[in-house]
Amino acid sequence: MAEAGGPTLLGVDVLWVATILAAVATLAVLVAIYAATTVRDPMAKRVKSLNERREQLKAGITASTKKRAKLVQQNETTDRMRSVLSSLSVLQDEQLEAAQQKLAQAGIRSKDAAIAVIFGRLILPIIIGGGAGIYIYVLDGMADWSGMMKSLAFGGALILSYKGPDLFVQNKVTKRTDAIRKGLPDALDLLVICAEAGLTVDAAFNRVAKELGRAYPELGDEFALTAIELSFLTERRQAFENLAYRVDLDAVKGVVTTMIQTEKYGTPLASALRVLSAEFRNERMMRAEEKAARLPAIMTVPLILFILPVLFIVILGPAACSISDALINKQ
Numbered sequence: 001m002a003e004a005g006g007p008t009l010l011g012v013d014v015l016w017v018a019t020i021l022a023a024v025a026t027l028a029v030l031v032a033i034y035a036a037t038t039v040r041d042p043m044a045k046r047v048k049s050l051n052e053r054r055e056q057l058k059a060g061i062t063a064s065t066k067k068r069a070k071l072v073q074q075n076e077t078t079d080r081m082r083s084v085l086s087s088l089s090v091l092q093d094e095q096l097e098a099a100q101q102k103l104a105q106a107g108i109r110s111k112d113a114a115i116a117v118i119f120g121r122l123i124l125p126i127i128i129g130g131g132a133g134i135y136i137y138v139l140d141g142m143a144d145w146s147g148m149m150k151s152l153a154f155g156g157a158l159i160l161s162y163k164g165p166d167l168f169v170q171n172k173v174t175k176r177t178d179a180i181r182k183g184l185p186d187a188l189d190l191l192v193i194c195a196e197a198g199l200t201v202d203a204a205f206n207r208v209a210k211e212l213g214r215a216y217p218e219l220g221d222e223f224a225l226t227a228i229e230l231s232f233l234t235e236r237r238q239a240f241e242n243l244a245y246r247v248d249l250d251a252v253k254g255v256v257t258t259m260i261q262t263e264k265y266g267t268p269l270a271s272a273l274r275v276l277s278a279e280f281r282n283e284r285m286m287r288a289e290e291k292a293a294r295l296p297a298i299m300t301v302p303l304i305l306f307i308l309p310v311l312f313i314v315i316l317g318p319a320a321c322s323i324s325d326a327l328i329n330k331q
Contacts, residue, residue, distance in 0.1 A: 077112075081119040091118065105248045106172035107218065117165045124161040132157035176218050177248050183216030184251055185284065187223065188277035195270040201259070202230035222247060236263055251280055 085091035099114035135141040136150050145153070187208050194204035206227035213220035222243060229239035237260055244256040255276060262269045 081115045085115070085118060085122065101245065102166075102169050102173060104246045105176065106169050107176050107221070108169075108172075117169065120165040121162055124164055125158050128161035129154070129158040173248055179216060179218045180222065180247055181249055181251065181284075183212055183219040184249075184255075185277050185280045187212055187216070187219055188255070188273050188280065192270050192273045192277065195273065201236075201263070201269070202227045205230065251276075251283075 082091065095118065096114055099117050100111055103110070103113050103117070132154055136154055142150055142153065190208045190211055191204050194207050195201075199207065205223045209220040209224035209227060212223070225246075226239055226243045229242060230236055233239050240256045240259050240263075244253045255273075258272045258276060259269075261267060262272060
């Protein structure tokens with residue numbers, strides 16, 4: 001005789017579902033334990049890149065033969081991409097500078113990456129768009145679709161493959177800018193404390209970078225790099241301008257302008273930074289109030305579509321059932 005199965009709910013074996021859920025919960029616990037025991041320092045990789053930047057500013061070369069060989073290999077690949085783009089006359093200086101600035105704002109400081117992004121705009125539509133065209137029109141992979149739908153799918157594949165590198169970089173720029181915006185008022189307060197304590201500007205930036213490195217790794221990275229450039233560049237103004245170049249944020253540009261004026265005219269640094277910090281905190285509060293004010297308008301559509309129908313059913317449902325029962329009994 002066949003063994004009787006376990007209890008079922010809606011035709012599904014309850015014991016089988018419970019076993020799967022227990023296995024998923026066990027896997028989640030193991031992943032959580034692994035993540036808790038292997039916590040990495042968010043500044044470790046950034047400190048390593050900053051040390052490499054310091055060595056480059058000192059000597060203009062990399063620290064080891066292995067790194068130098070890797071750099072030569074990367075340069076060879078970049079030179080091949082550059083030669084292909086130059087032969088097709090699609091590499092322009094303005095386009096290259098704009099790509100380099102976007103990559104710097106995204107936290108990618110390699111100048112070779114700009115060539116890779118421009119080359120990706122050229123090659124990805126050929127690979128992905130060509131593959132989509134072969135799949136749609138040659139292999140007839142979407143036979144059930146109409147001609148208009150096939151054309152839209154092919155055009156969408158071309159557009160997404162062309163804009164893919166730019167969308168990826170812009171996404172990283174947005175996330176990095178938001179992270180820097182959140183930590184900037186705290187960084188300015190710490191700069192005020194360091195300035196009032198008598199530290200120099202480069203020492204103050206270095207100290208703030210160490211203090212905020214774990215809470216705001218992106219901002220700590222930028223401040224640490226600025227401190228290094230202040231120590232090694234001949235023009236201190238250039239170090240501040242590089243900070244504004246790497247961060248797509250008007251608040252940072254205001255800080256850079258203040259620092260340059262302080263260096264040039266000898267105005268009090270602490271008072272100027274204190275005013276900027278208060279302005280940025282007020283701006284952050286106004287941004288939060290603006291989001292709160294938009295919330296009723298945003299919630300109107302979900303309220304009408306999802307909440308009000310359920311509320312009407314709960315309130316009017318029993319009355320409708322009572323009326324229906326009364327009419328049926330009367331008949």
